[in-house]
Amino acid sequence: MRKNTKAKERGTMKKPIKQTPFLLLLSFLLSILKISTAIDIINTTQIFRDGDVLVSSGGRFELGFFSPGSSNNRYVGIWYHKIPNSSAVWVANREIPVRNTSGILKVTESGILVVLNDTNNIIWSSNTSRVAPTPVLQLLDSGNLVLREANDDRPDNFLWQSFDYLSDTSLPGVNIGWNFVTGVESYLSSWKTSDDPARGDFTFHLDPTGYPQLVIKRGPTTLYRLGPWNGLAFSGQTNSVQDMNFRFVFIMNKDKVYHRLEATDSSVISRIILTQSGTMQRWTWVDRIHDWIPYVNFPADNCDTYKLCGAYGSCNIANTPACVCLDKFEPKDPEGWSRSDWTNGCNRRTPLNCLKGDIFLKYSGIKLPDSRNSKYNKSMTLEECKVECVKDCSCMAYTQLNISGEGSGCLFWYEDLIDIRDLSSHGQDIYIRMASSELDSKGKGRKILISSLTAMGVVLLGLSLTLYYRKRKKNCTIWRTEGSRTESHKKDYELPLYRASTISKATNNFSENNKLGQGGYGPVYKGTLEDGQDVAVKRLSKTSMQGLDEFKNEVICIAKLQHRNLVKLLGCCIEGEEKMLIYEYMPNKSLDLILFDQTRSALLDWPKRLQIVNGVARGLMYIHQDSRMRIIHRDLKASNILLDDDMNPKISDFGIARSFGGNETEDKTSRVVGTYGYMSPEYAVHGRFSQKSDVFSFGVLVLEIVIGKRNSGFFHGDQHLNLLGHAWTLYKEEMSLELVDVYLCETANQSEVLRLIHVGLLCVQQCPDDRPSTASVVAMLGNDAALPQANQPGFFVERDVSIGKSITSSCNEMTITQLEAR
Numbered sequence: 001m002r003k004n005t006k007a008k009e010r011g012t013m014k015k016p017i018k019q020t021p022f023l024l025l026l027s028f029l030l031s032i033l034k035i036s037t038a039i040d041i042i043n044t045t046q047i048f049r050d051g052d053v054l055v056s057s058g059g060r061f062e063l064g065f066f067s068p069g070s071s072n073n074r075y076v077g078i079w080y081h082k083i084p085n086s087s088a089v090w091v092a093n094r095e096i097p098v099r100n101t102s103g104i105l106k107v108t109e110s111g112i113l114v115v116l117n118d119t120n121n122i123i124w125s126s127n128t129s130r131v132a133p134t135p136v137l138q139l140l141d142s143g144n145l146v147l148r149e150a151n152d153d154r155p156d157n158f159l160w161q162s163f164d165y166l167s168d169t170s171l172p173g174v175n176i177g178w179n180f181v182t183g184v185e186s187y188l189s190s191w192k193t194s195d196d197p198a199r200g201d202f203t204f205h206l207d208p209t210g211y212p213q214l215v216i217k218r219g220p221t222t223l224y225r226l227g228p229w230n231g232l233a234f235s236g237q238t239n240s241v242q243d244m245n246f247r248f249v250f251i252m253n254k255d256k257v258y259h260r261l262e263a264t265d266s267s268v269i270s271r272i273i274l275t276q277s278g279t280m281q282r283w284t285w286v287d288r289i290h291d292w293i294p295y296v297n298f299p300a301d302n303c304d305t306y307k308l309c310g311a312y313g314s315c316n317i318a319n320t321p322a323c324v325c326l327d328k329f330e331p332k333d334p335e336g337w338s339r340s341d342w343t344n345g346c347n348r349r350t351p352l353n354c355l356k357g358d359i360f361l362k363y364s365g366i367k368l369p370d371s372r373n374s375k376y377n378k379s380m381t382l383e384e385c386k387v388e389c390v391k392d393c394s395c396m397a398y399t400q401l402n403i404s405g406e407g408s409g410c411l412f413w414y415e416d417l418i419d420i421r422d423l424s425s426h427g428q429d430i431y432i433r434m435a436s437s438e439l440d441s442k443g444k445g446r447k448i449l450i451s452s453l454t455a456m457g458v459v460l461l462g463l464s465l466t467l468y469y470r471k472r473k474k475n476c477t478i479w480r481t482e483g484s485r486t487e488s489h490k491k492d493y494e495l496p497l498y499r500a501s502t503i504s505k506a507t508n509n510f511s512e513n514n515k516l517g518q519g520g521y522g523p524v525y526k527g528t529l530e531d532g533q534d535v536a537v538k539r540l541s542k543t544s545m546q547g548l549d550e551f552k553n554e555v556i557c558i559a560k561l562q563h564r565n566l567v568k569l570l571g572c573c574i575e576g577e578e579k580m581l582i583y584e585y586m587p588n589k590s591l592d593l594i595l596f597d598q599t600r601s602a603l604l605d606w607p608k609r610l611q612i613v614n615g616v617a618r619g620l621m622y623i624h625q626d627s628r629m630r631i632i633h634r635d636l637k638a639s640n641i642l643l644d645d646d647m648n649p650k651i652s653d654f655g656i657a658r659s660f661g662g663n664e665t666e667d668k669t670s671r672v673v674g675t676y677g678y679m680s681p682e683y684a685v686h687g688r689f690s691q692k693s694d695v696f697s698f699g700v701l702v703l704e705i706v707i708g709k710r711n712s713g714f715f716h717g718d719q720h721l722n723l724l725g726h727a728w729t730l731y732k733e734e735m736s737l738e739l740v741d742v743y744l745c746e747t748a749n750q751s752e753v754l755r756l757i758h759v760g761l762l763c764v765q766q767c768p769d770d771r772p773s774t775a776s777v778v779a780m781l782g783n784d785a786a787l788p789q790a791n792q793p794g795f796f797v798e799r800d801v802s803i804g805k806s807i808t809s810s811c812n813e814m815t816i817t818q819l820e821a822r
């Protein structure tokens, strides 16, 4: 964006003056003391020309004429005063530009704001309905441009405000929604192109029909929907909880309905943009790195596509295909469904029969369906909602209206339920009308989705395994079926088999005191065998179906692996329901317990940390390329690194590891399992895993070991950066040593510290191809050769996955500088 710099040099709103040396000096001094000369207000006698600016009193916003992108057209707009090249947050004459720099902005006697073009024609005007004797125009520090009576600055008494006539940007304090009294709707509309702020294809509204929700539309078509409002957030909005700098406000009464984002910390500069491609993005300015950082995106992923799965279909981005019918529903058009055409949605497998008495089943963890055909009652209890909905045969579902605090009210649906997604922990409950005969069928409707998940893990690899137990055999034996072929062959893993009674005795009958922690699929106990050997026993929870697959997987992966940096499997125990793995015992437990413990971390001096990093790298290199199987661990993290009595690291927990045959190097899964904070973007978002996704986790681990802090939950000042982002910022400024504890700085060899941070950052680069292989990592750690420059890491902003999904999903997609491309 360019302002008219020539005009700007003239200063702000100054009458031409005769240029004597003295006055030149004065004007020079004034231009230095810009703040004192900048004004934020004009009245009807002042004429505002192209080149003049208004600067809000706190210096945050500036109003003037500008040219967007590479265009020469002039527009009146508002932008950030202190941020170079920031695109306009508001534009007055969006549709009709002034062709050259002779445009004028003026407040008329009757209190209307007008933009005049070079021939003095009004090309834009404010819609001011009231008249005032002495109107003035003022740019407020919130970014709101207001017309008001000169001596009346009550915020609710503006004659007109730009916050009611938005462009593509919403700022903290902007109300999006409807004023039913004036009939004015505030909504966002995208720019046509980055050179043309005229209204583009997309709009973002608060839709008050039924019960209010947020929608992004292209023309009249709804593309994405969030909501309805549930008292805390718009249903489906997964990020609000974590967002500490902002809170959502929702106001609804007979005069108005709107929603607003409020900054809890007013120093945070943040804007929400409806982009030219129809997505909502929130960007925050981070002064320290002098750049905009993307923070929230909606739609977050394909599952936010409006009614993607049709009626009673539910979308889960972790599934392949993404759509499934809700439990006890079946595809209306099975053939289309199998072609991934879900538009026809699903039907109840047992038709309703209201006269015979339908029932309501609870479905949990979902984004509530489209509420445009819903009705609400704010005072009823959930029990009363049910009674009401049962009585009315056309009432298809109900839920609690307000889930905040006390929780009250009801929302009723009267048509097919559309646009549902499976959000598990972020989702809500809904009660859906079902035939009474569905009551006895399993699960009482508590389990909501036809879960294709449980089987997924192993099936995907074309491996289907069955555990087989034979009483007299001394080895763990596993039946293994290849692909869909029926012939199966037995696999003997030559592992000693332990009796359940032996293990029970060794662990004091699985006493709580012996419990070491919780593994991927069940508790882990410390045991002492009769011969005095200490062991760690990983016991599969009987209730965990998922666990059985992981259990089998772990046996297969680790039974054949032997390396000093991998935990050693001593044997197994498979007896009826009871399934356990017996490992060597690690007296110093897992790395996280020492590393992230304020007092114990001092036990990890620099040489030990170096030793741990090197050991993990070697263990990883072994499973990646040196072992016979070539394995991707997929869940490398501090709590899966165990330490023996010499503090040698051993990689453990192969429950979700995958082995690669032949020349495969990458695979894809629809079931993303692992630990957020350690997952690479391509894995978390697209389910693609490879050795490079393990390398990413390794990089996170290295940074955690050097810095001594967790990546997830890391918080630094008012920036939204996670540990990776913070490390990268300091690395770019060549201040990496600031990352390290004073204590460590004193004992450590600084060049080694810097090298480790550098290697860590190389491993967490956003693009998998940029990351080194484990063999290169081992080499980098072992010599002093120069390292390549590290590029931007993946997932460097603290946020939850749904946010990350859309933003750092691929290295070729959007980068954080895109905002400035305008």
Ligand SMILES: *[C@@H]1O[C@H](CO)[C@@H](O)[C@H](O)[C@H]1NC(C)=O
Pocket (backbone or CB within 6 Å): 043, 044, 045, 046, 134
């Ligand atoms: C407008 O402001 C200017 C400068 O402050 C002042 O001289 C002028 O009298 C004002 N006009 C009105 C109508 O208030």
Ligand SMILES: *[C@@H]1O[C@H](CO)[C@@H](O)[C@H](O)[C@H]1NC(C)=O
Pocket (backbone or CB within 6 Å): 001, 084, 085
């Ligand atoms: C602003 O934009 C101009 C032209 O696009 C570019 O040359 C300049 O480097 C930018 N300034 C900053 C601070 O980004």
Ligand SMILES: *[C@@H]1O[C@H](CO)[C@@H](O)[C@H](O)[C@H]1NC(C)=O
Pocket (backbone or CB within 6 Å): 100, 101, 102, 118
């Ligand atoms: C703008 O255009 C008008 C007519 O096209 C012309 O009279 C005027 O001088 C131009 N102004 C500038 C600053 O170029």
Ligand SMILES: *[C@@H]1O[C@H](CO)[C@@H](O)[C@H](O)[C@H]1NC(C)=O
Pocket (backbone or CB within 6 Å): 099, 117, 118, 119, 120, 121, 122, 123
């Ligand atoms: C100024 O605006 C009027 C009315 O929109 C239009 O007819 C005229 O052509 C414009 N002048 C220029 C130079 O664009």
Ligand SMILES: *[C@@H]1O[C@H](CO)[C@@H](O)[C@H](O)[C@H]1NC(C)=O
Pocket (backbone or CB within 6 Å): 125, 126, 127, 165
């Ligand atoms: C003012 O109102 C008229 C009619 O209601 C509308 O056509 C016009 O677009 C409005 N102008 C602005 C700047 O909103």
Ligand SMILES: *[C@@H]1O[C@H](CO)[C@@H](O)[C@H](O)[C@H]1NC(C)=O
Pocket (backbone or CB within 6 Å): 662, 663
């Ligand atoms: C993998 O191996 C197969 C058969 O050996 C070969 O046809 C294919 O080109 C190889 N793929 C790659 C990526 O090397």
Ligand SMILES: *[C@@H]1O[C@H](CO)[C@@H](O)[C@H](O)[C@H]1NC(C)=O
Pocket (backbone or CB within 6 Å): 749, 750, 751, 752, 784
């Ligand atoms: C620091 O480590 C580097 C590389 O390992 C080594 O060359 C150097 O001598 C060490 N410096 C000190 C002071 O120990």
Ligand SMILES: CC(=O)N[C@H]1CO[C@H](CO)[C@@H](O)[C@@H]1O
Pocket (backbone or CB within 6 Å): 587, 588, 594, 603, 644, 645, 646, 647
């Ligand atoms: C840091 C730490 O806890 N180290 C311990 C590791 O295990 C050995 C043997 O049990 C102990 O002697 C160390 O104190």
